[in-house]
Amino acid sequence: MISRNLTMATLICASMFFASAQRAAACSNSSLTGAYGLSSGGTDKGGSPNNTVGLLNLDGKGGFTGILTTSKSGVVQSGPVTGTYQVRTNCTGSGTVVLGGKTRHLNLVVSSSGAGFDLIQTDSGRTLSGSAIAQGKPTCTDAGVKGTYAFQAAGLFETIGPVAFTGQLKLDGAGNVTGTESGSLNGTIFSNLKLTGTYTVNSNCTGSAKVTPQGLSAFNLNLVVIESGGKMLAIETDANTNVSGSAQK
Numbered sequence: 061m062i063s064r065n066l067t068m069a070t071l072i073c074a075s076m077f078f079a080s081a082q083r084a085a086a087c088s089n090s091s092l093t094g095a096y097g098l099s100s101g102g103t104d105k106g107g108s109p110n111n112t113v114g115l116l117n118l119d120g121k122g123g124f125t126g127i128l129t130t131s132k133s134g135v136v137q138s139g140p141v142t143g144t145y146q147v148r149t150n151c152t153g154s155g156t157v158v159l160g161g162k163t164r165h166l167n168l169v170v171s172s173s174g175a176g177f178d179l180i181q182t183d184s185g186r187t188l189s190g191s192a193i194a195q196g197k198p199t200c201t202d203a204g205v206k207g208t209y210a211f212q213a214a215g216l217f218e219t220i221g222p223v224a225f226t227g228q229l230k231l232d233g234a235g236n237v238t239g240t241e242s243g244s245l246n247g248t249i250f251s252n253l254k255l256t257g258t259y260t261v262n263s264n265c266t267g268s269a270k271v272t273p274q275g276l277s278a279f280n281l282n283l284v285v286i287e288s289g290g291k292m293l294a295i296e297t298d299a300n301t302n303v304s305g306s307a308q309k
Contacts, residue, residue, distance in 0.1 A: 097195055133218070205289055
């Protein structure tokens with residue numbers, strides 16, 4: 061009886077091992093299918109700061125389309141993007157991105173669940189990396205993102221220097237924002253300033269917001285909703301800024 065039990069236990073353990081090995085080796089182009097929010101940052105050729113936030117739609121067959129907002133040395137541009145990707149069985153891969161008529165090259169690593177992937181640009185002279193997170197199934201309306209979010213953002217104001225922000229945003233479901241913000245403007249600290257503003261969410265779960273801290277200038281943002289509405293990526297679209305961040309329920 062003991063021998064039989066040991067044999068059965070061995071068979072069970074072996075089957076679990078092989079099943080796990082099969083799952084681990086299951087990565088392919090189809091592992092990445094659907095909409096993903098992208099956030100990346102670093103320096104471009106020549107050392108210019110470069111931040112990007114956007115939405116990519118992957119077809120599961122090695123191709124994608126999307127829209128990106130990029131801030132390079134304080135010059136902000138938004139536009140469509142196309143590209144290709146190839147996922148190996150070990151969940152690593154590569155890809156290309158065509159933006160503004162120029163092709164960029166990437167290496168990427170896919171999470172085993174397909175819920176996201178990390179990437180790095182491999183073109184000489186660039187120091188850029190980022191991550192993409194599955195959009196899930198959010199409700200893409202102003203009401204669909206109603207709630208209270210903790211947020212953080214950091215980067216550079218070309219006329220001031222490095223900046224960082226954190227705080228709380230309350231979205232009322234009807235396009236209005238209230239909250240508080242603390243921050244550092246090149247080392248000058250402010251705390252718990254009241255925020256007011258507006259936001260709009262489009263049918264594809266991209267969007268925009270305009271938020272004004274008390275006594276400061278307004279911040280204009282482009283948004284991407286991810287994680288079924290539990291999180292948003294953001295990039296500032298004002299001239300002479302290189303700032304991006306996220307907000308989490």
